[in-house]
Amino acid sequence: HSGKDAGEMGKGRKAARSHDNGPNLFTPLETRRRSGLILRRFLADEAENILYRGQQQDAAHAIIKRWADLEIEGHLAKKETSLDADFLREVFGEALGFKAATESPDDYQLQRNFTVPDVGTSDGALGNFQPDSEASASVVIELNGVGLHLDKDKFNARTPVQQSWDYHNGLHDCPAGSVCNFVTFRLCPANQHLLADVDFRLPDCHYLRP
Numbered sequence: 001h002s003g004k005d006a007g008e009m010g011k012g013r014k015a016a017r018s019h020d021n022g023p024n025l026f027t028p029l030e031t032r033r034r035s036g037l038i039l040r041r042f043l044a045d046e047a048e049n050i051l052y053r054g055q056q057q058d059a060a061h062a063i064i065k066r067w068a069d070l071e072i073e074g075h076l077a078k079k080e081t082s083l084d085a086d087f088l089r090e091v092f093g094e095a096l097g098f099k100a101a102t103e104s105p106d107d108y109q110l111q112r113n114f115t116v117p118d119v120g121t122s123d124g125a126l127g128n129f130q131p132d133s134e135a136s137a138s139v140v141i142e143l144n145g146v147g148l149h150l151d152k153d154k155f156n157a158r159t160p161v162q163q164s165w166d167y168h169n170g171l172h173d174c175p176a177g178s179v180c181n182f183v184t185f186r187l188c189p190a191n192q193h194l195l196a197d198v199d200f201r202l203p204d205c206h207y208l209r210p
Contacts, residue, residue: 060095067091067182068202071146076182080123080145087143087182088112088124098126106130114140119170126178137174140167144181164188 067087070076076083088110092098098110107130114125114137124141142164144150150160158166164177168190179186185200 060097063090063095064202068204071183071202076146078145080143080182083182084123084143085112087180088141092124092126092141101129111135111137116140116167116170119166122164122167137171138176140164140171140174140177142167142177142179144179146182148181150179150181150184150186161186161188 067076067090089100093100093103093110099108100110100112101108107128109126109128111125111127111129112123114122114135116122122140123143125135125137126139126141127135127137129135142160144153144160148160152159155163160179160181164179165188168174168177168188175190177188177190179188183202185202187198187200
């Protein structure tokens with residue numbers, strides 16, 4: 001790393017420590033026993049693959065880092081409904097590359113406010129969507145405000161993770177869900193034990209090389 005990179009990393013660590021007295025938004029990954037849905041050592045190696053380097057990766061990293069900076073600086077302490085549209089469009093759309101209906105009307109992958117029959121409306125969904133076909137989601141997305149614990153805080157007697165599983169139970173062919181509080185992403189596979197889920201943290205991008 002260059003001196004500038006090291007300085008930014010130090011700044012990120014310092015900013016992250018400023019939250020030590022705040023609520024624990026997630027259980028540290030080191031202390032959670034998980035099955036091997038994603039082997040992190042292979043994920044890290046794949047992320048360093050030179051084939052992925054370029055403007056597209058740099059732009060995606062910049063978007064994720066900007067949202068991480070917003071959280072560290074306290075700018076995401078708002079009601080989730082005031083953030084969810086921008087978050088879905090920028091993080092899932094621009095950074096991760098899932099197109100919305102406004103970009104690709106005839107064939108898109110990102111839908112906001114996805115209706116699950118007899119259950120409710122999830123904040124979003126990923127899948128292959130076409131105007132004349134029945135919507136079929138591959139991933140349902142449940143967004144929650146910063147400060148909400150994914151496993152403990154409840155709305156209508158349901159935790160965010162439980163709400164995600166409610167959507168799963170209403171979609172028999174949906175293989176996974178994503179639960180997020182704008183700090184932590186949790187990927188939950190429908191056909192795995194609960195402890196097979198995987199957490200990714202936005203603030204960790206301060207330690208990633210773009």
